[in-house]
Amino acid sequence: MEVDRPMAPDLPILQFGDKIVEAVDKNPVVVVIGETGSGKSTQLSQILDRRGYTKYGIIGVTQPRRVAAVSVSRRVAQELGVKLGEEVGYAIRFEDRTSRNTRIKYLTDGVLLRESLSDPKLRAYSVIILDEAHERSLNTDILLGLMKRLMKITSTKLKVLITSATLDGNKVSKFFSDCPVLTVPGKLYPVEIFYSKERPSNYVESSLRTAIDIHVKEPEGDVLIFLTGQDDIEKLVSKLEDRIQSLEEGSCMDAIVLPLHGSLPPEMQESTSDPPPPNCRRFIVSTNIAETSLTVDGVVYVIDSGFVKQRQYNASTGMYSLDVVQVSKVQADQRAGRAGRTHPGKCYRLYPSTVYMEEFLDATIPEIQRSSLAGSVLYLKSLDLSDIDILKFDFLDPPSDDALEDALKQLYLVDAIDENGSITSIGRKMAELPLEPSLSRTLIEANEYGCLSQALTVAAMLSSETILLPTRRSDLSRNTEKKRKHAPDLPDGSGFGDHIQLLQIYEQWDEYNYDIDWCKDNNLQVRGMKFVKDVRKQLAQIMQKIAKGSLDIRPSESRRERKKDYKNLRKALCMGYAGQLAERMTLHNGYRTIGFKSQLVQVHPSSVLQTDEQGMYPEFVVYHELISTSRPFMRNVCAIDISWVAPILKKLENVNISKLSGGSGNTKKENNTQVPAVPEDNVSVKVLDEHQSKIQAARGRFLARKGKM
DNA sequence: GTCTTAGCC
Structure with missing residues (x-):
């Protein structure tokens, strides 16, 4: 992102205008290595615009970050002397500043992915520039795969430019059938x-x-x-x-x-x-x-x-x-x-x-090799790429089969795909929602149970990290009680855990008419809470669209409910967290996850989950995520009743990964066995691949050093 | 007894 250059810039890239245009004219895909200060983010689009590339479509430039999309487009509008939102505009989540006149559009890669759900051939565009592709965000990597696929469709006239780092420009070029690589020098001082x-x-x-x-x-x-x-x-x-x-x-x-x-x-x-x-x-x-x-x-x-x-x-x-x-x-x-x-x-x-x-x-290591892929796989499934088996989708750096199979299993457990790996009608609805599958599934179930309003709040609250700010020291010393970590007047989830607490916090904020000072008084992050409000509104709109009817989505609706056991909501959460159940040990407060591989885990110390008179946690919980820091923890847990999840336990027994991942077409033999439902204690340790072992080695060295401090 | 960083019409 280059936004601090003077107007009428003497940027190095401008001398390469002819070369760039020639390469783009002759090739469907061009890799541009744009060193820092080259001006690629602001100039590539303008160069192609000047040479007529906006006559038949928009030039779309993706950015991994919202702020970048906004600031770069503002800069370009300024350089062209046009009003932002007219010929030059941007589109980020919650905010579309484009119009019918827009020729150059800056957008986050996530927004482009959403757009391609409704327009898989991206017909609105004449050129797509994947900027900062070397950062290899999860979304960029999916776009790279989709672009490669689009390029094979003969009917497309779409031109694609990909910016890359010096060290892997050739790799990207190879991925796109040895397309040309242009290097534009930067303006970096030595x-x-x-x-x-x-x-x-x-x-x-x-x-x-x-x-x-x-x-x-x-x-x-x-x-x-x-x-x-x-x-x-x-x-x-x-x-x-x-x-x-x-x-x-x-x-x-x-x-x-x-x-x-x-x-x-x-x-x-x-x-x-x-x-x-x-x-x-x-x-x-x-x-x-x-x-x-x-x-x-x-x-x-x-x-x-x-x-x-x-x-x-x-x-x-x-x-x-x-x-x-x-x-x-x-x-x-x-x-x-x-x-x-x-x-x-x-x-x-x-x-x-x-x-x-x-x-x-x-x-x-690209994010796609470091993330859970359930959401991405569901997205790809919803695109109906009938010719492509998901395990064979052409990624620049493919995730492991393990990661893809894990995603398929998760999706199967939440009914997003059937036992043959085909997307279900529930799965299609889920893909519309900008949420992880666990939460999108929860919303759909909650709508059936009449607790959508509450579920919307929970999903939105979980979409924002950092709502609860760490307790100030002064609070700690004043208050020695164990479970009073947060501001003393905040709700505590009524013992059911963190999801319920998040719901109660938002409901209180609603009661206080979304007062900013109330957030500050209660040590809540204002930015985070505003974000939650936006997300909730967006999710509510999408749910209205999916349900094709008007739903009661007011936060105040659920507050009036008399029973305070949140039973329906917790049941709905069970459906979403089908693969994220845990059972408490009989003698202590450790838990054991119930799934394909059982793990010994603890409730995260930040949880508000409460113990009974004997000091014991609930027998069963669902958790939002497992995170291993000093020890393996469940972060954000919710108490549940085991009777609610009987169908899921049954499903866990019957997962057939061979069928899920494409059945007969799959060449993998070793996985054609049924996954044991009751986890074995002596699970063999997986051999780490090269990357993983390098990471582990580096981590070992680091920890050894830290120990000496 | 705990928290790198982005992001979704």
Whole structure:
């Protein structure tokens, strides 16, 4: 994203206009390697527009982030001197600023996927530019597969441009039958790279030393430090502040230290783009948010720990984990590049060059290989690609068969596909909803049970992470009671757990007429709650459309209900969470998941689920997700009655993965066995594939180091 | 006893 260039820009890409147009004229697909500062995001669309590519359709440019779609389109409208929303517009969730006159449209890749549900050939478009494709978001990867498929349809005149990173441009080209690769140089200043002789035993300390060293010896310029998470960031910020204070007055310029990560309030995130006070050096201690999502102006020095936190899904256990892993070469280069935006810069890598060369992967493992695929598989099924067996869908980097089969099993359990793997009418409705299958299934069931309004609220609340802000220390000391983690007046889920609590919180907010101050008083994230309101409205609209009738979706409707056992809602949740059941151990509060592979798990400490007089949790719960951090946890749980799920247990016994994944057409033999319903205790440990083992190895090294701190 | 980051007409 390039938005900070002057008008009438002398961008390098403009000299390549003829070359680009020639390549696009002659080829259906072109890969563009656009280095930082090349202006590709704003100029590619304009170049093609000038050469007549908008005569027969729109030029669509996808962005992985909403803010980027908005800011880049605003920039382009400005350069063309038109009103945003007219010839140039954007479309993001909840907001479509395009009109009949729109020729150039910036949109998030998610929005384009939604559009292609109703228009699979994307006939509205003459050109699709998949920008920032090297970031390899889940949605981008699905689009890449769909584009490849579209290109094979002879009737399409669609042109596709894909931007890529230097390191894997050839790979993308190969994927698209060796299409041409154009490289457009950027406007990055040179960045000198320094490597450590060895890996530091403690990278917070090592960052601290390096930062102070820069401060004392180097001329002015801000310092951007990449660490992995909030904890380490806070640690380093306080240490840096101490050290700077202790420096002899007048020995060097003033300095301020700023943390930067996603859980900071937006005002604080934005403050990093304010100009620094004169004669003052800023130290910005950041997560990877500063790698792509936020640009910090004035950075001349970068310190790269070489690590990042990554969420990954393990299909064989159904569990997510949050792991500290080594960055990829692409990522390390991206970090270094942050030092060269306005001046020649310097990047201090806290690892030896041999590590970069020999241990780092070229590119980050794409999200599609680190996620649960139930939603994506359902989406693809709903496109009716009759010629394609889902296990053979042509991905740039295919997910494992395990991950695809896991997705099929999940979809079967929630009735989205039948035993032959064909999408059901329920599945089609589910695909319309921008939710994970577990929640879309819950909504459909809730509509049958007459508790749609409540389910809409729960689904919307779960769509937004970070609603409940962490308790302030002052609250903790005032209140020693165990289960009072949140602001004392917030509802507690009446003992049933987190889903019910989320519902009750929203209902209270509704009662207070969506008052912002009420959120603040109760320590709820305002941004998150507003998002929930938007999501809820959108989901309600889609449900109205699916049901073809008017449904009662007012939050106030359910509040009046007399019985407070939320039985119907909890039953509906059972249908959605069919593969996410757990049974408590007899003697303690640990749980065992009931599914294809049984796991020993705990209720996440943040849960409001309550224990009975004997101090025991409910016998059965459904959970929203499994996440393995310090231990395997169930996050967001809801107490249920086992009698409600008898049909699901029956279904669990009868899953035939061979049939689900396409039956006779499937060549995989080893999986043609029935999956045992009662999980075996001695499940053999899966052999990790190459990526996984690399991650594990890096994680091991990291943990070993952390232990020594 | 806990939280990298994006995103869905």
